[in-house]
Amino acid sequence: MVNGDGPGEGEHAVPAGASDPHQHLSTLAGWRQFTTLAAGEPELLGADQYAALGRDARTAHDEERLDYHTRLGVVGTSVLRQAVTTGRRLTLLNRHAISARRGLILSGAAGTGKTTAITQLGKTHEATDRARHPGRERIPVIYVTVPPAATPRMLAMEFARFLGLPVVARANMTDIIEAVCGVAIDTSATMVLVDEIHNMQLATRSGAEVSDTLKYLSERIPATFVYAGIDLERQGLFSGIRGSQIAGRFTLIPALPFPPAGEWQGLVAALEQALRLRRHQAGTLAGLGRYLHQRTGGMIGSLSHLIRGAAIEAIQSGTEQVTRKLLDTIDIDHAAQQQPAPREGRAARQ
Amino acid sequence: MTTEATRPPQQRLPVRPRPASGESPRSYIRRLARANHLHPAHLRHYLTDPGTGGVRLGWLATLAGRPVASLQHALAGQQPPPPAGAPPRRDPRDRRLPERAAPLWCSFCTSGAGPAVSLVAGPGVCICSNCVSQCTQAIATKAAPQIATWRDTNPSELLASLPRQQAVALQLEADLQDRVDTLHERGVSWARIGSVLGISRQAAWKRFSEEAWRRPPSTTPPGTHPEPGQKN
Numbered sequence: 030m031v032n033g034d035g036p037g038e039g040e041h042a043v044p045a046g047a048s049d050p051h052q053h054l055s056t057l058a059g060w061r062q063f064t065t066l067a068a069g070e071p072e073l074l075g076a077d078q079y080a081a082l083g084r085d086a087r088t089a090h091d092e093e094r095l096d097y098h099t100r101l102g103v104v105g106t107s108v109l110r111q112a113v114t115t116g117r118r119l120t121l122l123n124r125h126a127i128s129a130r131r132g133l134i135l136s137g138a139a140g141t142g143k144t145t146a147i148t149q150l151g152k153t154h155e156a157t158d159r160a161r162h163p164g165r166e167r168i169p170v171i172y173v174t175v176p177p178a179a180t181p182r183m184l185a186m187e188f189a190r191f192l193g194l195p196v197v198a199r200a201n202m203t204d205i206i207e208a209v210c211g212v213a214i215d216t217s218a219t220m221v222l223v224d225e226i227h228n229m230q231l232a233t234r235s236g237a238e239v240s241d242t243l244k245y246l247s248e249r250i251p252a253t254f255v256y257a258g259i260d261l262e263r264q265g266l267f268s269g270i271r272g273s274q275i276a277g278r279f280t281l282i283p284a285l286p287f288p289p290a291g292e293w294q295g296l297v298a299a300l301e302q303a304l305r306l307r308r309h310q311a312g313t314l315a316g317l318g319r320y321l322h323q324r325t326g327g328m329i330g331s332l333s334h335l336i337r338g339a340a341i342e343a344i345q346s347g348t349e350q351v352t353r354k355l356l357d358t359i360d361i362d363h364a365a366q367q368q369p370a371p372r373e374g375r376a377a378r379q
Numbered sequence: 380m381t382t383e384a385t386r387p388p389q390q391r392l393p394v395r396p397r398p399a400s401g402e403s404p405r406s407y408i409r410r411l412a413r414a415n416h417l418h419p420a421h422l423r424h425y426l427t428d429p430g431t432g433g434v435r436l437g438w439l440a441t442l443a444g445r446p447v448a449s450l451q452h453a454l455a456g457q458q459p460p461p462p463a464g465a466p467p468r469r470d471p472r473d474r475r476l477p478e479r480a481a482p483l484w485c486s487f488c489t490s491g492a493g494p495a496v497s498l499v500a501g502p503g504v505c506i507c508s509n510c511v512s513q514c515t516q517a518i519a520t521k522a523a524p525q526i527a528t529w530r531d532t533n534p535s536e537l538l539a540s541l542p543r544q545q546a547v548a549l550q551l552e553a554d555l556q557d558r559v560d561t562l563h564e565r566g567v568s569w570a571r572i573g574s575v576l577g578i579s580r581q582a583a584w585k586r587f588s589e590e591a592w593r594r595p596p597s598t599t600p601p602g603t604h605p606e607p608g609q610k611n
Contacts, residue, residue, distance in 0.1 A: 193390030194393070195392075197424060200417075208416040
């Protein structure tokens with residue numbers, strides 16, 4: 030569940046290789062680029078081959094590997110698999126539903142890979158749809174993020190922005206919703222991904238209105254709605270009349286930090302296998318599984334950040350291997366720093 | 380909100396119909412808006428340059444996802460070179476607008492404007508200088524000849540004249556739509572518009588209203604009469 034090109038929490042990340050800075054995931058062009066992106070793997074040269082390269086060729090090779098390590102591939106975590114299988118099942122179930130379509134909610138702490146899971150679900154759905162209807166102008170997946178302190182108009186404008194519909198000052202809320210729904214129906218949208226749903230506070234008036242707008246959109250657009258956000262059950266998304274309706278229609282997939290045993294080791298091993306460093310000894314990171322868990326608190330996002338950061342450092346300094354010592358020097362996010370982690374190369378206390 | 384209206388488009392529209400040959404920019408913007416469930420008036424206002432009052436062709440090209448040159452080629456009224464000898468500034472009430480007349484064709488003989496032939500545009504129709512002189516002669520001699528007959532032309536010439544004849548029809552259709560739009564914006568009811576055209580209120584609404592285009596056909600059950608001007 031690691032991807033450098035997926036959006037981080039609370040920001041619009043630019044897909045890797047985007048030439049145009051406007052190509053966010055939350056625009057159709059950016060989303061298309063993301064769904065059709067196939068990242069190539071750089072070849073790992075031996076020491077002799079590397080030495081034989083000229084100066085320019087060596088720089089180019091290093092640059093290619095740096096680029097590769099900034100966006101290591103997606104690691105299939107259990108949450109991702111669950112989201113993709115449940116999401117695909119729901120889209121099939123909803124195909125002929127007239128109303129009260131079922132949806133999916135991913136909820137969990139920051140850095141547990143929710144956004145990656147729903148973007149991968151969207152990517153899978155878009156690929157399936159494209160295979161079923163080749164050569165047709167369709168927009169099977171709509172991806173929007175709820176802006177902070179959102180009003181219904183802001184939410185509607187996010188949908189319009191994704192589709193590329195210009196919102197003129199004269200247009201009122203009804204005009205925007207009409208255009209969004211009309212285009213979504215005409216282009217056979219069957220999955221709507223709404224990220225950062227925790228920005229919608231049901232306790233506030235505008236938050237409740239945003240919830241009603243989403244509800245209305247879900248009635249008008251015959252699509253499966255997938256929400257993702259931070260700690261939604263604790264934020265009161267399921268309380269009150271609106272909350273109980275959401276609770277009655279949506280399947281909840283909790284995204285939790287990983288325990289140090291079991292799946293965690295597999296994720297670390299998968300990330301280690303993806304590394305392209307010349308002198309890295311295989312199995313080093315797998316042996317540091319417990320240390321990595323303490324540093325990151327079991328967050329896949331922090332783990333990916335830590336290992337990618339160390340790999341880039343290793344290429345730039347020329348050591349070409351990720352070691353415990355190197356990992357100690359990489360700073361990670363504040364949430365993970367709060368963990369009682371071993372510092373400055375001392376042995377783990379726990 | 381003013382910044383919103385003046386910001387150039389970043390993306391192309393999700394649904395992009397092709398411009399028809401000889402179509403007016405106004406008509407193309409209307410079709411583009413309808414295909415994307417937007418208000419044609421809103422899109423027209425968005426694409427109008429407040430400085431010159433003309434259509435921002437670059438913005439339209441971005442929205443339509445087509446190169447500017449191909450739009451210029453297809454759309455009437457956007458041909459860049461005005462006829463030689465035309466004065467640079469013109470009275471807006473002057474109907475012989477070079478930028479409009481250039482891609483238009485004479486409604487009588489379907490010949491285009493050239494160095495020797497100039498066109499005068501009327502309400503939805505045009506006439507070239509050759510036809511005018513023929514008309515003047517005809518009136519002076521009171522012989523009432525028929526000008527610009529096509530029955531004795533050969534099939535290939537007749538075939539070549541079809542696109543121009545269609546463009547002439549499109550010009551008329553666009554002019555009729557513009558008039559009805561203007562009337563409706565001024566508050567004239569569909570019933571009155573229909574009665575002068577000899578059709579029912581319902582038929583007038585269906586033919587000319589934006590809402591009739593925006594309304595998906597499935598939501599209008601047969602036999603019901605939707606309120607004209609009502610949104611779906």
